Amino acid sequence: MINKTLHHQIYLSYLLITFIALGAIGWYSLSSLHDFLYERTFKDLEARANLVRTQTQDLFQSGQHRRLRQLADELSRAGGMRVTLITKKGKVIADSHRDPLQMDNHATRPEVGQALKGGHGSSQRYSHTLKEDLMYVAVPYRHSGQVTGVVRTALPLTLIHETLEGITYKIALAGLVIALIATPISLFVSRRISRPLLAMKEHAERFAKGDLRSRIHVEGPEDIDNLADALNTMAAQLDDRIRTITAQRNEQEAILASMVEGVIAVDSDEAIISINQSAARFLEVRVEEAQGRSVPEVFRHSQIQQFIREALKSREPVESDLVLDRPDEEHYLQAVGTVLKDAGDTTIGAVIVLNDVTRLRRLENVRRDFxxxxxxxxxxxxxxxxxFVETLLSGALNEPxxxxxxxxxxxxxxxxxxxIINDLLSLSRIEQDSEKEGIVIQKTELRALLETAVQQCNARALGKNIGIEIDCDPALQVALNPPLMEQAVVNLVDNAIKYSGDDTAIRVAAVTAHRQVVVSVKDQGRGIEREHLPRLFERFYRVDKARSRQMGGPDSGLRSSSTSRRRTVAK
Known part of the structure; x- marks a missing residue:
């Protein structure tokens, strides 16, 4: 796998550019030198052919073939070239390197053909006679304006090839030296550029992880320094904004978490954006499981689902009372919903506020029952x-x-x-004293107080042959209000006597548990059914009104049920 780091990319790019430049320069130099050498050789051969033509013109026209062969050999040795003399019909009459009689007709040779047409011909090809590459140049003989023959000169290309090979070797050696010098320079330049960028990359990763307080300090080109300064400025601004947003979010979460009211925010697709602890408690869901999920998926209550849909559709705030069925009892919620809009006044969802009014409803029911x-x-x-007064006025007064x-x-x-009126006044006075914190509390010996309360009920107990036992440590002292505590015990004992059968027993006990003193009155009566226990301490509530009247009249029942609320549990 190719390493794609910036350092290697810059380094390899510099080397590639260097090698391409060296290759282009070498190719251009060799190509120019090649063209120059071939052009120079052509001109040289052309000049030599003209010189040979001048020296052999008369002999060629007079047909002195023997003398032409000798002259061709002499000129060849003197100029280091091959000289060939050819007639108009292509027959070789003299050649410095071979017997003309054994040579083919040369009329078909390219350079000879061009010369026979009156121009200067040239060509490069392999000579089977000399077994090497040659360059040929041919010029015509003219007589009276007519071409009468051709003078052809030739030189081997070996020297040119050797010269080009030597120069190629030198250029390659120079390119290698330049490449060796360019390699460390490229490495240095690439590192100088990549190191600051690598440092900025590492700091950017820190920024991404939340470490916005770190700063970039690099030394490099001005553009890279400007980029580092821009990143530092960006990090500082992001840090400030994130801190502001975090503080606002924490404040919002603290406010929502501390609210007694339940708050639910949903988007236009009925997905839950936010829900506080109170709303989660009201609707029996978990906050972390509700976030981001749809309303029907989280809330199984059809009334909640319908109310949220109405809040999303309505442009005005909507209100409704919701009833939630629970295993123990019904819960009542007062719901207020309004649309949620963004800065552009576009509806993006709805916010629902829930108030638990179960206690208020229960108090209203208690008030009505009261x-x-x-x-x-x-x-x-x-x-x-x-x-009875009407009966007396009707004449019963005359019957003594x-x-x-x-x-x-x-x-x-x-x-x-x-x-009844005294009980009502007592309740009113006690509640007023409680609100004003006016009930006097003092250290009291609990057993003496219990004995005094039991003595007030002994007469009724003896009438039903009921024994009353007191179980309390004589040394136990409790901080309480003696009159109220005594009245509470009297009421409990009186109720126990009233609802107990004859020849039974009542036990009044006081025990200490968890730094508290619990006073209990236990009888052997019928007891109270479980469904009535939650309402036991409601004012003037009766389990069985008919039985209460049979057991002693409404006054006793009133006093027992009302004043039992005033028992004092001391710590």
């Missing part, structure tokens, strides 16, 4: 009082026995009504 329960509890004694019984019932119902 109003209904309180209204029912208040209506019962009021209706009873009104009924019935009047007294009716008045006792009215008094009892009035006490029930008073207990």
């Amino acid at each position: 109003v209904a329960n309180v209204s029912h509890e208040l209506r019962t004694p009021i209706t009873s009082i009104k009924g 026995e019935n009047a007294e019984r009716f008045l006792q019932i009215v008094a009892k119902q009035a006490d029930r009504l008073n207990a």
Whole structure:
């Protein structure tokens, strides 16, 4: 595989250019020298042929063939050339190197043919007579304006070939010397150019990996120095922009992560661009798995999918309440969606904001139930009082026995009504004190407090032959509000007595666990079904209203269910 590094490309390019230049110069020089030598040889042979023609003109015209042969030999030895005399018909009458009688007719020779036409002929070919390459030049004999014969001179091309070979060798040797000198120079120049570029390449790789603080320091041509400065400037600007973008992204992610509201951003193709932790928690998905995936693929809730489609289509903000079915209970989300636009006011998606209003809905339900329960509890004694008063006014006052019984019932119902009102006032006062942090907490011996609370319930317990056991360390002291704690224990014990059968037992215990003190009241009664446990501490909530009234009237049930919320767990 060819090495394609810049250094080798520059180095090889310089060498290739050098060799091509040397080859072109050598070829041109040899070609010019070749043409020059051949042209010079032609001119020399032409001059010699003219000289021979001048010296043999009279003898040729007079037909003295013997004398012509002798003269041809003399001229050949004197000029170092071959001399041939040919008649108009192509017959050789004299030749310096061979017997004319044994030679073929020369009328067909190219140079002879040209001379017989009145011009000067020349040719180069291999001579079978002399067994070597020769250059031939022929000039015509003229008499009275007519061509009467031809004088041909010839020289071997061996000298020219030897001269060209010698010069070729010298040119090749000079080219080799030049190449040897050019090689290190090319290497030096290529390294001088490639080293700064290689350094810039390494720094560019650092830039690509995020190391934008490194700077390029190279020494080279001015253009390369300018390129290095441009890369340094680019790196500094990129570093500043990336830092700004990173800071903005971190701020955005921090804001989205800390938001209670869920935020979802989708593009025009319903692919999720961004989702924060709150939205992922609401919709039971994972942030890293949701990014970049389509809405139907991530969210299995049809209401969410439909709402996102409406937000993408609508030009105005859209709102909707979404209900999510969960195994334990329904969850309610308030959704607001609006289109997402870029700097060019082109719609690129939508952003959805989700608020979990489950607690608000639950509180609304509790409020409605509270109003209904309180209204029912208040209506019962009021209706009873009104009924008996109307009965008395209708004539029952004249019946002493019935009047007294009716008045006792009215008094009892009035006490029930008073207990309900007191509970409402107590709840209001406790909540106000809690908001103002006005509840007084003090160190108290817990066992003494439990004994006082149990004593208040002993009369009812003895009536049903129920034993109450207290299990608490006498030395245990807890930071609490004594009146509220005592009332809470009284309510729990009173409920335990009310809903327990005769001849049973109640156990009041206080144990320490994980730096907390837990007070429990355990009875042997019927208990509460599991579906009612989540609403156990709702105000005035009753599991079974009819049974509550049978077990002691609404006042007891009201007090137990409401004031049980005021138990104090101390640390």
